[in-house]
Amino acid sequence: MALTKDPFLQAELANWCKDAGIDETYALMLLNVPVHTEVAEIEEEMEAVKALGRVHVRDTREGPTSRSLLVLCECKQAINPKCIPTEVSWGQKSEPWSVIVIQTQESASDTATGGFTEKFAKFLMEEGKSFSDIQALISPPSAPDSSPESIICAMGEVFAKTVKLPSDSNAYHRLRTFSAAVLTPVGEENMETWMDQARLMITECDCSEKEKRRRIVESLKGPALDIIRAVRFSDPEASALQYLEALESTFGSPESGEDLYFKFCLMRQGTGEALSEFLRRMEKTLSKVVEREGLSLGLVENGI
Template sequence: MALRNDPSLQAELISWCKEAGIDESHALMLINVPAHTGVAATEEIMEAVKVLGRVRVRHTREGPTSRFLLVLCECKQAIDRTRLPPEVSPGERKEPWTVIAVQEILEKTVKHPSDTNAYRRLRTFSAVVPTPPGEENMETWIEQARLMITECECSEKEKRQRIVESLKGPALELIRAVRFSNPEASALQYLEALESTFGSSDSGEDLYFKFRLLRQSTGQTLSEFLRRIEKMLSKVVERDGLSPGLVDKVRIKQLVRGAVNSDMMLLQLRLRERKHYPPSFLNLLKEIRKAEESEASRHRMSAKAKAIQYREDERASTSVI
């Protein structure tokens, strides 16, 4: 059906599901519902889709023509598309209604012609605390959205659309207010508004001070500590707490200062001597991971040798007895 590949319908469904507060995996749409059916015929619609379990009709809107409606339904359970009938018949003398899983339509979203990256939707973010199941927390969502804005070659309009379609609740209400006050606001300005409203209010200087206090946790590997440093360091730079040109030097200095449980590996990699000519994050991470894998391999070989020696000693002891 042409509607399955209709970009305007896809955008409409995303907005429609959000307005109704429906999880897209639980949503289905009925097409060809006669206009005279109306919301008053809810029981008839419920009866027509009874094969899917308990369904409640949330919205009806004008269809492709004034004679038909599009009916959005919410199912109690996630929809199993293998069991979804292509049509339902509300009565013997009535035309069948087409049934489409909303998720199926959204997965067929057509990429913008200028977008060379695959269309990967951002996870849902509402700014509700604690983070509801199925949503991203503030920190993770902002990172993903910022990466999308930086890497995606699509238009500014589509970047804004991708952000808006992932929002709900207080986060969506805020962006609606931003759009109302400034219709030309960029995708980056959307993120800045969300971060300033729902994120930390720490300045770049405050974040840099916290960064200097980072220490390796008990049981944390050096590579894990390095990734933790990098995550915090990115925030410091974003808030203008540090010049990007100093990042490599500051990173390795904090790694040496805070790695309280990895003295031997610091010596092995000669990291203290390399503060003035530090490697990049990826090269440093690669070196550390290689050293950790080598150390883990030695431990496994040592444990295996001890086990063999123990069994041989045990056999010798039994033989003496």
């Protein structure tokens, strides 16, 4: 997905416009602007884009790295997203600035229509197919036929062979809310429980990687959501598992693998605790020991 159409960045720009009291149809947001760039330089560079007209820098925020800024600009005239470049070059050795504008329904529709071929080609590539597979279905050696009806039928066959409908996606439709607050608010999950649910969703849910990322993001708020926003800024293609790793490294227990191993060795069944519950606790702790490299997976599989 292009950064210009990233839903997170679109939402960031819309919220920023509300805070600054700017009409979002007149606003744009710049990414990757070096921290020491002067306001006059930014305005001069953006005014070189004729479709923008007069440009004023209204606000700045810290970017995804300490060396870059997010810049909110207001234009004198309404912005037509179809006439705005996705990037603006600044300096010969500097990284180009990404330009984010609010995508109108009309421009989004045009983009969707114009990009059908590209999206279909990407779909075939992800499924290990090619246009030649379509051609083979459309025009078999014995009876060549390239009518619209045959093309539709052929595409239907390809989709039927390549698209695997999730059988249990509803079982993990929604994760409970998690914010990483020090004291878990009412209605939210603590980190350990939420991480277990999220890992189960990732490993068991038969849905796309994009859908897994969406389900994780929609369950987050507060500091936890801020961390994932930073991950997406630095790597828009980060996987759902990388989201969890980022949350674990930020908010997880500081205990080392050795500490967790000693904790595991000292575990005892509690008074009145069912054996099944005790074994479940041991399994969970042992998994953390392996994750923190307190024990190798080989030793665990061989019975330590």
